[in-house]
Amino acid sequence: MTDTGFLAGVRREIRRMASRKMYIFGMVAVPVLMAVFFLSLLKPGLPLKVPTAVVDLDHSSMSRTVTRSLNALELIDISRKLESYDEALAGIRRGEIYGFFVIPDNFEKDALGGRTPTLEYYTNLTYFVPGTLSFKGFKTVAVSTAGSVVRASLVSLGVDPEQVGAMLQPIAIDNHPIGNPWLSYAIYLCPSFTFATFALMIMLMTVFSITMEIKNGTSVGWLATAKGRITVAVSSKLLTHTVVWFAIGLFISWLLWGWSHFPVNGSLGWLLAAVALLILACQAFGLFIASVVPNPRLAFSLTALFGILTFSFTGFSFPVQSMYGFLAVFSWLSPVRYFFMIYINEGLNGYPLFYSRMWYVALMLFPVVACSLLWRLKKACERPVYVP
Amino acid sequence: MNLFRSFRRWSTDMGRVFRNEWSLVLGDVGVILFFFILPLAYPIVYTLIYNPEVVEKMPVAIVDNCRSAESREFAFKADACPAIKVYSFPADMAEARSQMAAGDIFGIIEIPSSYARDLATGQQTHIQFYAEMSLLLRYRSFLSALTDLQMELVGEQTAEKIEGHGLGSLAVSGMPVKSHSNFLGDTEQGFASFVIPGIVILILQQSMILGINMICGTSRERRRRNGGIDPKAVNGVSASATVWGKTLCYLVCYIPVTLYILRFIPEIFNLPHYGSPADYLLFIFPMLLASAFLGQTLNYFMKERESAFIIIVFTSVVFLFLSGLTWPRYAMSPLWLALGDLVPGVWGVEGFIRINSNAASLAETATAFKAMWILAAVYMLSAFWVTAYIDAREKRRAAEHAVETDKIATH
Numbered sequence: 190m191t192d193t194g195f196l197a198g199v200r201r202e203i204r205r206m207a208s209r210k211m212y213i214f215g216m217v218a219v220p221v222l223m224a225v226f227f228l229s230l231l232k233p234g235l236p237l238k239v240p241t242a243v244v245d246l247d248h249s250s251m252s253r254t255v256t257r258s259l260n261a262l263e264l265i266d267i268s269r270k271l272e273s274y275d276e277a278l279a280g281i282r283r284g285e286i287y288g289f290f291v292i293p294d295n296f297e298k299d300a301l302g303g304r305t306p307t308l309e310y311y312t313n314l315t316y317f318v319p320g321t322l323s324f325k326g327f328k329t330v331a332v333s334t335a336g337s338v339v340r341a342s343l344v345s346l347g348v349d350p351e352q353v354g355a356m357l358q359p360i361a362i363d364n365h366p367i368g369n370p371w372l373s374y375a376i377y378l379c380p381s382f383t384f385a386t387f388a389l390m391i392m393l394m395t396v397f398s399i400t401m402e403i404k405n406g407t408s409v410g411w412l413a414t415a416k417g418r419i420t421v422a423v424s425s426k427l428l429t430h431t432v433v434w435f436a437i438g439l440f441i442s443w444l445l446w447g448w449s450h451f452p453v454n455g456s457l458g459w460l461l462a463a464v465a466l467l468i469l470a471c472q473a474f475g476l477f478i479a480s481v482v483p484n485p486r487l488a489f490s491l492t493a494l495f496g497i498l499t500f501s502f503t504g505f506s507f508p509v510q511s512m513y514g515f516l517a518v519f520s521w522l523s524p525v526r527y528f529f530m531i532y533i534n535e536g537l538n539g540y541p542l543f544y545s546r547m548w549y550v551a552l553m554l555f556p557v558v559a560c561s562l563l564w565r566l567k568k569a570c571e572r573p574v575y576v577p
Numbered sequence: 578m579n580l581f582r583s584f585r586r587w588s589t590d591m592g593r594v595f596r597n598e599w600s601l602v603l604g605d606v607g608v609i610l611f612f613f614i615l616p617l618a619y620p621i622v623y624t625l626i627y628n629p630e631v632v633e634k635m636p637v638a639i640v641d642n643c644r645s646a647e648s649r650e651f652a653f654k655a656d657a658c659p660a661i662k663v664y665s666f667p668a669d670m671a672e673a674r675s676q677m678a679a680g681d682i683f684g685i686i687e688i689p690s691s692y693a694r695d696l697a698t699g700q701q702t703h704i705q706f707y708a709e710m711s712l713l714l715r716y717r718s719f720l721s722a723l724t725d726l727q728m729e730l731v732g733e734q735t736a737e738k739i740e741g742h743g744l745g746s747l748a749v750s751g752m753p754v755k756s757h758s759n760f761l762g763d764t765e766q767g768f769a770s771f772v773i774p775g776i777v778i779l780i781l782q783q784s785m786i787l788g789i790n791m792i793c794g795t796s797r798e799r800r801r802r803n804g805g806i807d808p809k810a811v812n813g814v815s816a817s818a819t820v821w822g823k824t825l826c827y828l829v830c831y832i833p834v835t836l837y838i839l840r841f842i843p844e845i846f847n848l849p850h851y852g853s854p855a856d857y858l859l860f861i862f863p864m865l866l867a868s869a870f871l872g873q874t875l876n877y878f879m880k881e882r883e884s885a886f887i888i889i890v891f892t893s894v895v896f897l898f899l900s901g902l903t904w905p906r907y908a909m910s911p912l913w914l915a916l917g918d919l920v921p922g923v924w925g926v927e928g929f930i931r932i933n934s935n936a937a938s939l940a941e942t943a944t945a946f947k948a949m950w951i952l953a954a955v956y957m958l959s960a961f962w963v964t965a966y967i968d969a970r971e972k973r974r975a976a977e978h979a980v981e982t983d984k985i986a987t988h
Binding site: 211214215219223226227229230231232233236237238239240278279281282283284287288300301303305306307308309310311312313314315316317318319320321324327328331332334335338339342352354355356357358359360361362363364365366367368369372374377378382385386389390393394397400401404485486489490492493496497498500501502504505506507508511512513516533534537538540541544577 | 606607625627629678679695696699700702703706707710712713714720723724726753754756762795882886888890893894895898902904910913934936942
């Protein structure tokens with residue numbers, strides 16, 4: 190009987206996948222489009238040229254020098270020259286500028302006359318990234334303006350120019366951002382968010398394929414194709430998907446690490462192995478949820494809830510170490526967290542595989558745990574009940 | 578007279594749809610989950626995740642090649658920074674690197690062996706800082722802490738030096754020009770304060786769209802079982818009355834939820850909350866309207882009850898990025914700007930966080946306000962079209978199906 194068994198299950202699944210556009214949408218279109226979206230959106234790496242303004246109340250040559258220095262920075266773009274603090278604040282509220290620099294009146298006179306004027310700069314931290322970038326730019330110019338005035342005074346008083354640098358800044362701290370010297374957001378946001386979305390779709394589509402069988406009552410036929418064995422049924426269905434997912438995963442990996450040349454300082458082979466393990470772990474997660482709650486709506490709700498929260502508590506933007514303990518625990522339940530840790534080690538930092546060994550083991554545990562509840566799924570498939 | 582009569586009939590129809598929609602919403606656990614539970618719980622969960630707000634006491638190793646009183650003072654001052662915790666004093670860089678690889682530390686500070694000597698002889702000394710870049714937030718916190726540390730140490734040293742050269746006047750007055758930074762908006766640089774006001778607006782939009790599409794998907798399933806007609810819907814009513822009746826029902830559902838999200842969540846969690854309720858409640862109204870219409874437009878794709886999950890859920894991530902919260906809109910290419918312009922939530926985030934954190938008034942967020950009204954008008958028309966189209970198509974399909982089964986039956 191050739192219409193039962195593993196291969197028959199695979200053929201059945203391929204027919205099912207071809208019969209609904211949802212599969213192409215969820216398995217191919219969404220992951221690929223999301224990869225393209227992130228790559229294209231974050232291409233500049235850093236959102237440089239933050240729109241800012243200068244409020245020059247002095248109109249002297251020194252204030253013009255300061256304005257020129259500000260404009261020369263790549264971090265900020267002096268898009269407006271405003272006449273008052275109130276105008277600038279209104280600009281912030283309207284969203285036209287993200288920060289402004291105020292040069293007080295009589296600035297040049299006070300500076301040269303030793304009356305210590307204060308340069309004030311305002312950055313809008315409502316938007317974190319432009320706010321901190323414009324802060325960095327303003328601070329650089331403010332401090333170096335002060336420094337250059339002192340330097341001029343010291344040199345004119347007869348101090349050796351070579352020594353002035355050491356006098357003004359006896360201790361310098363040189364920063365070395367390892368693995369990301371461009372401070373590019375793209376390098377660490379693109380892979381993490383692309384694969385997190387990929388993981389979300391894997392979990393959702395796995396839950397979809399299993400619970401739709403139960404909902405439409407075709408789960409009996411599914412089991413019959415596998416001669417009543419749930420292990421054969423599940424593996425024939427999910428491994429068919431794995432082939433598709435792995436092809437998409439390879440394509441996304443090529444987009445990230447081939448075409449866009451994001452750094453892979455460790456071994457690409459092990460990173461791709463991690464992608465494969467991520468796919469299997471996410472499928473296992475979906476299978477587990479579907480086994481615990483075979484009801485489509487509940488299963489989807491749980492998966493979507495967990496999948497969306499994954500973006501937050503796996504620590505892409507805010508470290509897990511700083512979260513409250515009871516929430517940080519959830520991060521260890523997500524396959525994406527382990528993949529992220531592996532990516533940091535292999536892709537960004539290039540550490541030896543030894544340091545990532547536990548994450549690989551963790552990813553391999555997911556299918557094992559999911560298989561423990563197959564008996565529940567079998568019961569639900571034999572007697573499919575649909576509760577809307 | 579005719580016009581008046583047809584308007585009366587239209588508003589009666591709309592009222593029937595409105596009443597009927599309540600039973601569809603309240604009788605469906607899935608929709609209650611989306612309309613009420615999700616907006617209730619998600620802001621709390623998100624805020625709890627990010628509530629620690631700032632990153633503190635990040636472990637750092639100090640490779641002290643100088644081992645003098647001055648270098649120990651540096652290490653002591655570094656440990657005193659709130660952001661830094663000195664985890665270890667490895668013997669050399671190799672030991673420090675293996676600690677970093679093991680994940681015990683996130684940064685290495687290397688003090689050169691000439692540190693004390695350079696300070697004494699007036700040479701510039703360079704301290705090296707190696708940062709692990711898995712999280713830019715950590716790097717930024719490190720940088721901020723180290724810059725402050727450097728400024729403090731430099732301040733002491735410079736005053737001494739300048740005095741030593743006999744330039745006492747400069748030393749007394751300090752630097753000739755001072756600078757002062759002021760933070761607007763999220764003044765504590767807290768992560769939750771920055772991200773939550775934006776996320777809650779998107780939660781409002783997405784939960785509404787998900788709920789609407791679940792209702793529609795369920796309705797389509799009922800149509801398939803009942804010859805193209807949904808027995809639980811009000812039939813024989815124009816598309817515009819259907820859309821408006823449903824929209825009014827959803828808007829009323831969202832009044833308590835909106836108040837909760839926009840007013841109480843920031844208060845409970847001590848997030849910035851400077852806008853006036855008159856401003857932000859008026860502001861959010863067109864966004865809710867546009868979201869309701871957009872949701873009904875997306876009904877086109879909902880073949881079954883659970884379609885909403887696969888088609889809509891991932892868009893939350895897309896809209897979060899398009900809103901300009903994580904990546905500012907001025908740095909986006911025209912394509913993504915245009916796509917973002919089509920989403921009501923994107924304008925909602927732009928305006929609301931300015932009202933909320935920068936105390937902007939409705940007048941100052943006029944661009945976003947106007948944009949949301951335009952989107953509401955556009956999506957209203959598309960919702961009319963989709964509703965009419967679905968109705969016609971399902972009836973046509975059912976009629977064809979009936980003809981087929983008749984053919985089979987009579988043979």
